[in-house]
Amino acid sequence: MIGDRWSRTFSFALIGVAAFSSLLPIVLAVMNALKTTVEIGSNPLALPTQLHWENFSSAWRNAQLGPSLLHSAEVASLTILMVCITATPCAYVLARQKGKFWRFITFYFMATITVPVQLYLYPLYFMFAKLGLVNSIPAVALIYTAMFSPFAIFLLRTYALAIPVALEEAAQVDGAKPWQTFWYVILPMMRPGLLTVAIIVGLNAWNEFVIAVTFLQNDSNVTAIVRFYNLTGQYSTDWGEMLAAAVTIVLPIVVIFVLLQRQFIDGMTSGAVKS
Amino acid sequence: MWLFALPALLINICIILVPAVLTFTAAFFMWDGVGKPAWAGLANFQNMAADPVFWSALTNNFIWTAIFLTVPVCIALVMAAALLMAPNARIVVQSIIFLPRIIAVAVTGRIFQGMIFSPATGIVAWLNERGFSISDPLADPDRSLYAVAAVDIWHWWGFLAVVFLSAMRQISVDQIEAARLDGAGFLALFRYVLIPGIRPTLILMLILTVIWSFQVFEFIFIVTRGGPAYGSEVLATFAYRHAFFEGDVGQAAAAACVMSLFGLCATAVYLWLQITDDAQST
Numbered sequence: 319m320i321g322d323r324w325s326r327t328f329s330f331a332l333i334g335v336a337a338f339s340s341l342l343p344i345v346l347a348v349m350n351a352l353k354t355t356v357e358i359g360s361n362p363l364a365l366p367t368q369l370h371w372e373n374f375s376s377a378w379r380n381a382q383l384g385p386s387l388l389h390s391a392e393v394a395s396l397t398i399l400m401v402c403i404t405a406t407p408c409a410y411v412l413a414r415q416k417g418k419f420w421r422f423i424t425f426y427f428m429a430t431i432t433v434p435v436q437l438y439l440y441p442l443y444f445m446f447a448k449l450g451l452v453n454s455i456p457a458v459a460l461i462y463t464a465m466f467s468p469f470a471i472f473l474l475r476t477y478a479l480a481i482p483v484a485l486e487e488a489a490q491v492d493g494a495k496p497w498q499t500f501w502y503v504i505l506p507m508m509r510p511g512l513l514t515v516a517i518i519v520g521l522n523a524w525n526e527f528v529i530a531v532t533f534l535q536n537d538s539n540v541t542a543i544v545r546f547y548n549l550t551g552q553y554s555t556d557w558g559e560m561l562a563a564a565v566t567i568v569l570p571i572v573v574i575f576v577l578l579q580r581q582f583i584d585g586m587t588s589g590a591v592k593s
Numbered sequence: 594m595w596l597f598a599l600p601a602l603l604i605n606i607c608i609i610l611v612p613a614v615l616t617f618t619a620a621f622f623m624w625d626g627v628g629k630p631a632w633a634g635l636a637n638f639q640n641m642a643a644d645p646v647f648w649s650a651l652t653n654n655f656i657w658t659a660i661f662l663t664v665p666v667c668i669a670l671v672m673a674a675a676l677l678m679a680p681n682a683r684i685v686v687q688s689i690i691f692l693p694r695i696i697a698v699a700v701t702g703r704i705f706q707g708m709i710f711s712p713a714t715g716i717v718a719w720l721n722e723r724g725f726s727i728s729d730p731l732a733d734p735d736r737s738l739y740a741v742a743a744v745d746i747w748h749w750w751g752f753l754a755v756v757f758l759s760a761m762r763q764i765s766v767d768q769i770e771a772a773r774l775d776g777a778g779f780l781a782l783f784r785y786v787l788i789p790g791i792r793p794t795l796i797l798m799l800i801l802t803v804i805w806s807f808q809v810f811e812f813i814f815i816v817t818r819g820g821p822a823y824g825s826e827v828l829a830t831f832a833y834r835h836a837f838f839e840g841d842v843g844q845a846a847a848a849a850c851v852m853s854l855f856g857l858c859a860t861a862v863y864l865w866l867q868i869t870d871d872a873q874s875t
Contacts, residue, residue: 325779329675333682336672337689340751343701344692346708346716358714404604407597415594423598428867430609432801432860434808436829436849438612440836441619444626445612464608467601496594525697527811532837547699547815557707557714564700575695579688582695583755590756590801591763591794 351561358557373562381563382537386545389455390567393530393541394523396459397466398516405467406512409474410504414483427468435465435528443532458533462523470515473588477511478504514585517578524571542567619846626842637847647848650819650826653738654855657827658806660739662799665746669753670795674783676754677761687758690751698748702815705744706731734824737817741825745812753798757791764790797866803859807852828852 350358351373352366377383412424451457481504489499527543534540546567550560575582620637624630641647676683693701709715712729720727730740764786772786810829813819819826819834828848836845
């Protein structure tokens with residue numbers, strides 16, 4: 319056991335305060351999602367006297383959450399698919415090839431991780447507008463693929479680096495072509511990495527704001543986040559209903575987080591922790 | 594073999610590299626995004642330099658950087674150390690403090706607007722009724738930037754603490770025990786064992802903080818849109834406003850270039866660290 323009694327007590331007090339402050343806004347949101355606007359106005363910190371579940375049904379109806387949640391799911395799954403298909407082979411090559419050219423490619427992908435959206439957003443938008451790709455869900459998924467694949471490539475590359483080269487050599491001796499080696503030998507061993515990538519990319523695509531709000535402008539294709547943002551900008555008086563919509567949008571993410579915490583935390587902190 | 598890298602590379606070049614080069618070019622043109630661009634030389638940069646909003650936006654980026662290099666980092670370091678001392682609470686608390694990071698920024702922004710800062714329905718209202726006279730910080734040009742920063746800190750520090758905690762857990766227990774036996778208290782342990790032990794991680798996070806602070810957009814755009822009276826305007830909201838609300842893409846591109854320039858210095862350090870690190874691990 320690390321630490322004496324005093325520093326343990328001190329630590330527990332700190333931890334308590336911290337956990338409380340992290341949870342407070344979330345608890346307030348959930349609690350007030352079940353109250354009427356009048357009740358919220360009279361005391362936002364009071365527990366609901368009566369559970370107003372109708373906030374959820376009216377949010378669902380008025381905000382048309384159903385279709386927009388479906389769009390979010392479409393964007394997220396399309397992005398996951400495209401990232402996995404393009405990043406996995408790329409990660410494998412970057413893990414195996416040596417030399418100046420490949421070092422430069424690795425360097426390029428690293429650099430694009432830190433490039434601000436603002437540096438390519440404007441020409442991209444007007445380019446897409448000319449090509450008729452604004453208001454297209456697949457087009458948004460394509461942009462997300464470019465944005466999120468460098469992260470996926472570097473995460474998957476560490477998995478590829480851990481695979482012994484002898485395995486591939488054995489496959490080659492048996493006459494396997496490069497794509498066969500990749501498909502039958504490498505891919506199965508990268509599966510845990512792919513799960514982490516899918517989770518993080520899915521989360522990012524579900525939550526993304528700048529691209530979504532710029533490229534999706536019709537009610538017939540907005541994601542849940544954009545729908546929520548547009549709606550609350552206009553009528554931010556009915557807080558009960560608004561918070562019910564917020565809880566509905568966040569809930570799927572929180573459920574997956576609770577089930578797959580390790581993948582979430584490992585994936586999102588990967589690359590940050592240096593030994 | 595190189596065909597394996599082609600799809601990812603091609604998508605990246607079309608979506609990021611080509612438009613980025615176009616942004617750099619557009620900074621030297623008058624362009625509304627639709628019509629024919631007209632050569633403008635340095636006019637976009639000169640207009641920007643003459644615009645007081647640009648300078649206050651740039652200042653706000655520096656303030657933002659200073660806040661995020663200190664406040665969340667200090668909270669996260671202390672919390673990571675505290676969690677290291679309390680192994681029983683670690684798993685549950687780690688998930689709780691990580692939670693804000695996975696909630697969409699648009700949702701977090703609205704929750705803070707309505708439940709914390711609102712003078713009608715938030716904690717501010719609750720405090721007002723109990724005799725503390727606090728006005729809505731989001732409606733005050735002098736305080737709005739700090740109010741938005743508070744929201745981002747809430748969203749960010751827990752993630753940072755989890756990163757620091759996983760780094761601290763790589764420090765050998767023997768080293769910590771040895772310091773203890775030498776009579777080191779919490780502060781000495783923190784200062785002489787834990788901080789030096791996670792130095793590479795700490796430096797990386799500080800560099801990334803500088804990079805991200807010059808890109809900050811979402812929280813500010815969602816909560817205040819850079820207002821009121823441009824009080825919380827940063828370069829990214831400045832650029833977005835010019836491109837999409839004022840039809841001046843040239844000006845937006847110029848602002849984006851300035852923004853990237855500041856990030857670039859930090860990015861150079863980041864890349865250098867990553868490359869040397871990479872060379873060691875492969």
